[in-house]
Structures are given as structure tokens and as C-alpha cells.
Amino acid sequence: xxxxxxxxxxxxxxxxxxxxxxxxxxxxxxxxxxxxxxxxxxxxxxxxxxxxxxxxxxxxxxxxxxxxxxxxxxxxxxxxxxxxxxxxxxxxxxxxxxxxxxxxxxxxxxxxxxxxxxxxxxxxxxxxxxxxxxxxxxxxxxxxxxxxxxxxxxxxxxxxxxxxxxxxxxxxxxxxxxxxxxxxxxxxxxxxxxxxxxxxxxxxxxxxxxxxxxxxxxxxxxxxxxxxxxxxxxxxxxxxxxxxxxxxxxxxxxxxxxxxxxxxxxxxxxxxxxxxxxxxxxxxxxxxxxxxxxxxxxxxxxxxxxxxxxxxxxxxxxxxxxxxxxxxxxx
Amino acid sequence: xxxxxxxxxxxxxxxxxxxxxxxxxxxxxxxxxxxxxxxxxxxxxxxxxxxxxxxxxxxxxxxxxxxxxxxxxxxxxxxxxxxxxxxxxxxxxxxxxxxxxxxxxxxxxxxxxxxxxxxxxxxxxxxxxxxxxxxxxxxxxxxxxxxxxxxxxxxxxxxxxxxxxxxxxxxxxxxxxxxxxxxxxxxxxxxxxxxxxxxxxxxxxxxxxxxxxxxxxxxxxxxxxxxxxxxxxxxxxxxxxxxxxxxxxxxxxxxxxxxxxx
Amino acid sequence: xxxxxxxxxxxxxxxxxxxxxxxxxxxxxxxxxxxxxxxxxxxxxxxxxxxxxxxxxxxxxxxxxxxxxxxxxxxxxxxxxxxxxxxxxxxxxxxxxxxxxxxxxxxxxxxxxxxxxxxxxxxxxxxxxxxxxxxxxxxxxxxxxxxxxxxxxxxxxxxxxxxxxxxxxxxxxxxxxxxxxxxxxxxxxxxxxxxxxxxxxxxxxxxxxxxxxxxxxxxxxxxxxxxxxxxxxxxxxxxxxxxxxxxxxxxxxxxxx
Numbered sequence: 059x060x061x062x063x064x065x066x067x068x069x070x071x072x073x074x075x076x077x078x079x080x081x082x083x084x085x086x087x088x089x090x091x092x093x094x095x096x097x098x099x100x101x102x103x104x105x106x107x108x109x110x111x112x113x114x115x116x117x118x119x120x121x122x123x124x125x126x127x128x129x130x131x132x133x134x135x136x137x138x139x140x141x142x143x144x145x146x147x148x149x150x151x152x153x154x155x156x157x158x159x160x161x162x163x164x165x166x167x168x169x170x171x172x173x174x175x176x177x178x179x180x181x182x183x184x185x186x187x188x189x190x191x192x193x194x195x196x197x198x199x200x201x202x203x204x205x206x207x208x209x210x211x212x213x214x215x216x217x218x219x220x221x222x223x224x225x226x227x228x229x230x231x232x233x234x235x236x237x238x239x240x241x242x243x244x245x246x247x248x249x250x251x252x253x254x255x256x257x258x259x260x261x262x263x264x265x266x267x268x269x270x271x272x273x274x275x276x277x278x279x280x281x282x283x284x285x286x287x288x289x290x291x292x293x294x295x296x297x298x299x300x301x302x303x304x305x306x307x308x309x310x311x312x313x314x315x316x317x318x319x320x321x322x323x324x325x326x327x328x329x330x331x332x333x334x335x336x337x338x339x340x341x342x343x344x345x346x347x348x349x350x351x352x353x354x355x356x357x358x359x360x361x362x363x364x365x366x367x368x369x370x371x372x373x374x375x376x377x378x379x380x381x382x383x384x385x386x387x388x389x
Numbered sequence: 390x391x392x393x394x395x396x397x398x399x400x401x402x403x404x405x406x407x408x409x410x411x412x413x414x415x416x417x418x419x420x421x422x423x424x425x426x427x428x429x430x431x432x433x434x435x436x437x438x439x440x441x442x443x444x445x446x447x448x449x450x451x452x453x454x455x456x457x458x459x460x461x462x463x464x465x466x467x468x469x470x471x472x473x474x475x476x477x478x479x480x481x482x483x484x485x486x487x488x489x490x491x492x493x494x495x496x497x498x499x500x501x502x503x504x505x506x507x508x509x510x511x512x513x514x515x516x517x518x519x520x521x522x523x524x525x526x527x528x529x530x531x532x533x534x535x536x537x538x539x540x541x542x543x544x545x546x547x548x549x550x551x552x553x554x555x556x557x558x559x560x561x562x563x564x565x566x567x568x569x570x571x572x573x574x575x576x577x578x579x580x581x582x583x584x585x586x587x588x589x590x591x592x593x594x595x596x597x598x599x600x601x602x603x604x605x606x607x608x609x610x611x612x613x614x615x616x617x618x619x620x621x622x623x624x625x626x627x628x629x630x631x632x633x634x635x636x637x638x639x640x641x642x643x644x645x646x647x648x649x650x651x
Numbered sequence: 652x653x654x655x656x657x658x659x660x661x662x663x664x665x666x667x668x669x670x671x672x673x674x675x676x677x678x679x680x681x682x683x684x685x686x687x688x689x690x691x692x693x694x695x696x697x698x699x700x701x702x703x704x705x706x707x708x709x710x711x712x713x714x715x716x717x718x719x720x721x722x723x724x725x726x727x728x729x730x731x732x733x734x735x736x737x738x739x740x741x742x743x744x745x746x747x748x749x750x751x752x753x754x755x756x757x758x759x760x761x762x763x764x765x766x767x768x769x770x771x772x773x774x775x776x777x778x779x780x781x782x783x784x785x786x787x788x789x790x791x792x793x794x795x796x797x798x799x800x801x802x803x804x805x806x807x808x809x810x811x812x813x814x815x816x817x818x819x820x821x822x823x824x825x826x827x828x829x830x831x832x833x834x835x836x837x838x839x840x841x842x843x844x845x846x847x848x849x850x851x852x853x854x855x856x857x858x859x860x861x862x863x864x865x866x867x868x869x870x871x872x873x874x875x876x877x878x879x880x881x882x883x884x885x886x887x888x889x890x891x892x893x894x895x896x897x898x899x900x901x902x903x904x905x906x907x908x
Binding site for chain 3: 394482506590641
């Protein structure tokens with residue numbers, strides 16, 4: 059008899075208990091002064107952080123610090139943080155994603171004002187090609203040949219796409235073209251673009267599935283794919299952009315000092331070495347020397363093109379941006 | 390029906406099922422174990438995978454009882470009582486079946502996210518477990534109700550009325566008359582609800598935040614492993630989910646309302 | 652009283668409130684913003700693909716679902732009960748796993764060299780998978796209940812099997828088929844997980860409405876996402892209303908005297 063009542067009551071209690079546990083896990087922790095850091099990052103450095111975090115926990119400052127980690131595409135993570143995902147540290151693919159957080163009041167506008175200018179790792183834009191490079195793609199001019207199809211992500215949703223476009227534009231400028239000519243090149247390039255995935259990783263998947271002859275990618279993404287058993291041969295053009303990946307502390311963090319200590323650790327030799335082993339070009343020169351990354355003669359930075367604040371508006375503004383207009387033209 | 394026609398229909402029907410259903414699922418099992426059972430086991434017992442499984446189970450453990458209790462209560466209200474707006478309730482209950490899970494996730498994001506109407510609650514909803522639970526409750530809402538309502542209608546009120554005249558109170562009537570009559574319908578509804586809750590992906594994609602160990606469900610884990618080129622990991626987790634699904638199927642067959650089985 | 656109150660409260664909190672927030676946000680920018688969001692070429696393309704694919708899938712299901720229900724009820728073959736159980740697998744299987752399974756067999760790593768990934772065929776394939784059980788399960792019980800006397804009488808009067816099917820069986824099945832079609836259509840129109848991996852989500856080519864909406868959310872544009880969501884909802888409701896009306900009409904016109 060009483061078993062009949064017992065079952066629903068037990069179920070209800072169990073449900074309540076689990077609810078309590080999960081609510082506690084979800085909300086309360088963010089309010090206590092636990093030594094916990096929540097890292098929200100883009101997807102590529104996941105394995106690097108898997109190794110870096112334990113190393114940090116071995117140091118004096120990192121002792122007894124627990125970590126919560128979230129990985130996804132850079133734009134998606136930035137969006138999540140803006141929509142309420144509680145983070146202490148954000149490690150994203152490019153500066154404009156952090157800028158959206160600054161605009162939302164979640165990151166201090168002065169986040170870049172340190173000796174590393176907010177950067178933690180570097181890479182370069184490369185051309186991923188088919189095995190044996192049958193179409194002999196070596197440089198930017200090859201991308202606009204009649205028989206070449208290009209894969210690059212959609213600039214509206216992917217940070218990686220923006221790096222690719224600025225690499226193309228900057229390469230033209232580096233070779234002596236005027237702004238107008240470089241823009242004309244971009245227009246021509248977009249006529250050859252056959253796919254515009256939402257994120258850099260997805261465009262890599264598309265390329266691996268057989269679309270296109272060349273993929274504009276980050277060197278470290280190609281490295282990652284290769285390390286996972288995929289076959290992604292790549293070519294680094296002579297003129298290419300230095301990709302700089304930023305990190306920042308989130309203003310609403312309850313552990314800013316700890317976050318700062320972690321950020322400092324990310325620039326230490328140990329952490330930079332781990333980044334290097336995972337396909338990134340280390341920031342610290344002495345560590346960089348340990349790896350054999352090819353040096354490109356005409357490497358340039360976003361700064362030489364005016365910095366992200368200017369470039370983002372000029373090229374990628376959703377209404378007036380140069381690339382936005384090109385996208386609409388080429389449909 | 391001529392023999393030829395019979396074989397033709399059989400061939401077409403089974404062929405369709407084979408191409409669409411059996412072959413793909415079979416291949417995933419094969420791929421998951423292609424490097425050996427050990428490799429698959431390792432892939433599915435990584436900390437991330439284990440956490441993902443726990444997250445999925447916790448969500449289901451909350452959503453399913455909640456929807457079961459609600460389902461029974463609502464079914465009784467719909468069938469046995471008159472109240473204004475009853476038809477509206479009927480429609481609303483079926484709503485989750487017509488909504489894209491992405492739209493569901495978006496709705497919760499707009500309600501509980503920054504700038505939402507309920508943004509400043511003392512605990513986190515979106516990008517935390519409660520948000521995922523709510524979204525899962527939403528998408529798995531209709532099943533118990535829809536299974537219980539027709540049965541309640543069919544059994545009629547005679548027995549309940551008889552019990553009342555004999556002096557039984559409301560709860561007693563429910564316990565001894567109503568519930569025993571609907572319990573198989575409830576069981577079937579619970580199985581459907583559980584299947585839906587375990588498999589939720591779209592709504593959760595939007596409200597998750599993908600915090601490893603906290604808000605990364607097993608379904609999100611499958612996607613993440615695939616995107617990271619860890620195919621064995623993706624397949625192994627898929628096989629785990631597929632086995633949960635098959636267990637659900639068996640339960641469905643056991644509890645299915647008698648008229649539908651041969 | 653308590654039951655009604657509880658039910659209403661639960662429903663309101665879990666279903667109505669979020670939907671209200673959705674509609675409110677969709678309308679929040681005023682008519683112009685709403686119109687701009689839903690007439691965006693990419694959005695229109697996604698909606699069109701979704702609609703066309705869902706209709707196609709619903710029709711295919713109407714035919715194939717009936718056939719499968721038929722062989723499960725009127726035929727006997729070894730393994731039949733297993734097949735009967737497996738028919739529900741697409742319902743029980745998480746959509747992302749469904750997508751992965753299809754991608755494995757019919758994508759770039761296909762062992763039988765069939766690669767339809769990143770194409771509209773992939774969209775159809777994925778949708779057919781997830782909507783598989785619906786028509787089958789609505790038709791089966793009706794087929795089971797069917798009184799064979801009519802068919803036998805017709806046969807003894809010299810009617811051929813196809814005639815019997817068309818004039819006696821099918822009219823009885825039709826309402827059930829329509830119910831299944833409604834469920835299949837509603838499911839197909841909102842599908843996300845099964846499509847995410849196999850279709851490539853290429854804008855203007857294989858991007859469906861749910862993926863487009865997801866993309867808008869990811870770009871930090873929830874308002875456009877909400878606007879297109881509302882349109883998707885309206886399309887679904889319209890279709891369901893139509894199917895429901897058709898069903899009522901067909902049920903009233905009892906084709907068998």
C-alpha cells in the first residue's frame with residue numbers, strides 16, 4: 059500500500075536532490091571565493107591547455123586552483139560570454155572577438171596595454187593544398203587562376219576568415235599594389251571562393267571532404283589536423299600575415315589576481331614551449347628558436363594595415379565594410 | 390496478393406530500411422570497434438566523455454520525472470475537468486513537437502540570457518545546468534500527456550465515480566483506480582520522454598556554454614570529438630548513445646499499447 | 652482545481668514564457684527590422700530549402716511508410732519482429748548520432764563509394780532518416796484493425812488487388828497517413844542535429860532554416876534569429892492546419908459505404 063505513495067515521493071525527492079546539486083554546481087560556485095578559474099577558449103588550443111593547466115597547477119601561484127574549461131569556435135564563445143556565460147579568462151582567436159566583449163563591458167578597454175599587447179600565441183596564414191599540390195599553388199596570384207577553387211570561412215561568423223582576407227589584402231599591399239588594386243584582388247578572390255563555412259574548423263572539414271583546391275587556414279590548424287591523422291599538406295606564401303591570438307581577463311571575474319597570474323604563466327617559457335609543441339609559433343624568442351618554423355620574407359602584421367579597430371570597421375562592417383559589399387556582389 | 394507482388398513490396402520496404410537505417414547504424418558500430426574494443430573503451434572513458442555521460446544522465450533524471458508528474462496531472466485536467474482555455478492547453482502541450490530545437494534554445498536564451506526578462510536571477514540558468522534541464526523538459530514535454538489522455542478517455546469515469554460513492558478520497562481514487570488503469574500508458578510515455586531527453590542536441594547547443602564536466606552533454610561531446618578529428622571517440626560515444634537508444638526501443642516494445650503490436 | 656492550476660503554471664513557465672520572449676524579441680526592432688531579417692536572401696534561401704525538402708520528405712514518407720507498415724502487418728518474414736522494433740530507432744537515436752551514422756556510410760569515407768555529403772541529397776537523406784517512424788507508426792494500428800471482410804467481398808466480386816487497395820484499403824488508411832505526414836513534416840522542418848555534420852551547411856546551397864537561425868545566434872544577432880524563427884513557426888502551423896483540415900475532410904467522406 060504505502061509502496062505506491064513511496065515511489066512517487068522518492069522520485070520527487072530524488073529529482074529535488076539532483077536539482078539542488080545541479081543548481082548548486084551551476085550557480086553557487088560562481089559566487090564563492092573558490093580558487094577556480096573558468097577558461098573560455100576557441101577550439102584549437104584545447105590540447106595545449108590540457109597540458110598547460112597542470113603545469114600551472116604545479117607552480118606556487120597555481121597550487122589548489124581548479125579549472126573549468128569550455129571550447130568552441132571563437133565567435134561562438136565570445137557570443138556565449140556576451141549572453142551570460144560566466145568566464146574568468148577568455149582565450150580567443152583574434153582581437154575583434156575580444157573587442158566585442160570590451161564593447162559589452164565585459165573586458166577592460168586597456169586589456170592590450172601590457173608588454174605582450176594582449177597576445178599569447180602567434181601563427182601565420184597558409185595555403186592548405188591537395189596531396190602533391192597538383193595545381194602547383196604557391197602564391198596569392200595562383201588563387202585567382204581560372205582553374206582554382208578556394209575554400210575560406212565566412213567573415214560574418216568566423217574570425218579565421220578575417221585573418222585570411224587581411225592576409226590576402228596585405229600581401230597585395232606588400233607587393234606594391236595600391237589600396238584600390240588590392241581591393242580589386244579581393245573581389246577577384248571571392249569569385250573563386252566555393253564555400254563559406256561558419257568557422258575555420260568547419261572550413262577545414264569541408265576542404266578535407268573534397269571541396270576546393272586550396273584552403274586558406276591557420277598554420278596551427280593545419281598542424282592540428284595533421285597531428286590527428288588527417289593529411290593536410292600546406293604551403294606558406296612569401297607574403298603572409300602574422301596571426302596573433304589574444305587572451306584577456308573578464309571584468310566580472312571574481313578571481314582577477316589569479317587570472318592575471320595565469321595569464322603571466324601563459325607567457326612563461328614552459329607554457330610557450332607547450333604551445334609550440336601544439337603548432338603555435340611561440341611569442342618568446344628563446345622558445346621560438348627551439349622550433350623550426352619557416353620564416354617568411356614578407357611577413358607583416360595587422361598593425362601595419364592599421365590595426366584591428368580600423369580594419370574591422372573598414373573591411374568587415376556589416377553594412378559598409380569592403381568585404382561585406384564584395385560578398386553581396388558575388389552572392 | 391500475388392507472390393511476385395508480395396516479394397516486390399517486401400524487397401522495396403526492407404531495402405528502404407536497409408539503406409536508410411540498418412547499414413549506416415551498423416557501420417558506426419563497426420567503425421567504433423575497428424581499432425578493437427579496448428580503443429573504443431578508452432575513448433568512452435576519458436574524463437571528458439565520462440563527464441558528458443553524467444551530465445546527460447543528470448539532465449534526464451530531472452526532466453523525465455518532472456514531465457511524468459506533469460503529464461499525468463495535465464492529462465487528468467484535460468480529460469476529467471472542464472476549464473476555460475482547455476483547448477489552448479491541448480495545443481500548447483503539442484507545441485514542442487512542432488518547434489525546431491534551435492528555436493527552443495533561442496527562446497530560453499532570450500528569456501534568461503543577458504538582457505532577457507529573467508536575466509538577473511540569483512542563480513545561473515543559461516550556460517549552466519538549469520538551462521539545459523529546462524530546454525530538455527520543453528522538448529520532451531508532450532509524450533506522457535499524449536499517451537495518457539486517450540487511455541483516460543477510454544476507461545471512463547465509472548470506476549472513479551463508484552469509488553467516490555464508496556467514500557474514497559481524491560488521492561485514494563487516484564492511487565487505487567486511476568493510476569493502475571493508466572500505468573502502462575505512463576510507462577510508455579516515460580520511455581518516449583527518456584529517449585527524447587537523452588538525445589537532445591539542438592536546443593542544448595544554443596544554451597550550453599560547453600563547460601566540460603558541467604554543461605557538455607554526451608550529444609555535444611559527439612559533435613566536439615568529430616570536429617576535433619577524433620573519429621574513434623565520436624563513434625564510441627555514438628555507440629554508447631545508440632545502445633541507450635536500443636534499450637529504450639526494447640522498453641518501448643514491452644510497454645507499447647497492446648493494439649499496436651501484432 | 653489544483654491539477655488544472657499546476658498544469659497551467661508548469662506549462663506557462665516552461666513553454667509560454669520562453670516563446671513569449673522569442674516573439675517579443677522578434678518584434679522588438681519594429682516592422683522594418685523584422686522585414687529586413689526575414690527577407691535577407693540567405694534567410695529566404697534557407698527557408699525555401701527547408702520547405703521544399705520537408706514537403707518532399709513528407710510525400711516520400713507517405714508512400715514508403717505505408718509500404719513498410721504494410722509488410723509489417725500483412726506479411727510474414729523471418730526477423731519481422733526485430734524490424735518492427737528497429738523502426739523506432741530514428742526516434743530514439745540522438746540526432747547528432749543520426750547525422751554521424753549517415754555521414755559515415757554516405758560521406759567522404761564511405762566504404763561503398765557513395766558520397767553525397769555537402770549536397771541537397773544529404774539534406775533529404777538526413778530528413779528521411781529522422782522522419783522514418785512517423786507514418787509507419789500511425790498506419791500500422793489502422794491496418795491491424797482493418798476488417799478484412801470488405802476486401803474479401805470485393806475480391807470475390809472479381810476486383811483486382813490494386814483496385815481493392817485503391818478503393819477499400821487506402822481510403823481507410825488515408826487519415827492515418829495524413830497524421831503521420833503531419834508529424835513527419837513538423838519534424839523535418841525543424842531538424843538540426845542530423846543535418847549539421849553531413850550537409851556542410853553551405854549558405855544558399857544546403858543551409859536549412861534551423862542552421863541559418865543558429866548562425867544568426869552565433870553572430871550575435873538574436874533578433875534576426877528570432878524573426879526567422881517566428882516565420883518558421885508560422886509556416887509549420889499553417890502546414891499543420893492544412894493537413895488537419897484535409898484529414899477531417901477525408902474522415903468525413905467515408906469512402907467505404
